[in-house]
Amino acid sequence: MTYAIAEAAHRSGLSIDTLRYYERIELIDPPARDSGGRRAYSDADLAWLSFLTKLRTTGMPIKLMREYARLRHQGPVTAGPRKRILQKHREDVRTRIADLRVCLEVLDYKINNYECLVESQRVQEASA
Template identity: 45%
Template sequence: MRISEAADACGLSADTIRYYEKSGMIPPIRRDASGRRRFSAADIDWLTLIYWLRETGMPLRQMRRFFTLAQGGPETIPERRQILTDHASELQRRRENLDKCDAVLAIKIASYDQPKPKVTP
């Protein structure tokens, strides 16, 4: 797979993939004879996970940590699991924020329908 196909497959842009490779959040991608990246299915899997972590706001620092651990052996699994479960709790917090914001928006929008509530009309 070439970078444009990889980008389509995982949802990240080609620029972002190159940037992630440069900054060590994904393994160095294999190159063909003319120096172009060729992505394996495993690369795509990794990029897809990264895509979802990013999409829900995981900082790159933490992704990098996760990647470094994944390079190590299975003894790093507990910490990897911890990072993912921590992120899952973060998602819960975000969901609550969305709810709160929904409420604020609903109140604000409603206030446009009843623009000036008179005091004892």
Template identity: 45%
Template structure:
């Protein structure tokens, strides 16, 4: 088993601030983690795996309330597998809809870029063939 990590080590390796890690624990997104005799947090590999999953939910737009509901179901154990699966299916579908919307918007932006590129080529072509822009050499 890997050696438990301190909150500072987890923050450095995950890119999540120590303040955010404490907030996630307080908000119920993370289970209470182990502690040293002095009371310092120690994160296990399982804690890090769960944190990574929470960060993915956040990155894909799941609201904090949704993440809290999912974490609460997780804490209840195996009896909630179906409910958790249903939540993830709903979230996946929302993410796919957002990706489709982004792809539509990206296609419109790409079309506009191509429009400007064609317009610039046309202007450049006109300048090369228009004698009013060409100086005669002596």
């Protein structure tokens, strides 16, 4: 199945401009063209876009994503370097998750503190 750029954007959650940008910086291959010369994205293109979106969501820099995409084009011979990129990124993601957990604990503490203050004020107002 193929998808016009608007449908590919909708299905991928990316904007049309982002799809064109990814094509321009060679994160994605230029998609096939339909009989009218319009971009026609495949399911495989959408799967790759989904993976790229996950990499971006987890904070991988575009430069590293481009390196990964470049290696991907070279085929199975680059499996080792691609694996190392993902392993390093996984460690970065784990560190970020740990940092976010600490931040979440602080937020939970502060929210609980404010809940106690609000309840205390409510009790004071009710007894006045």
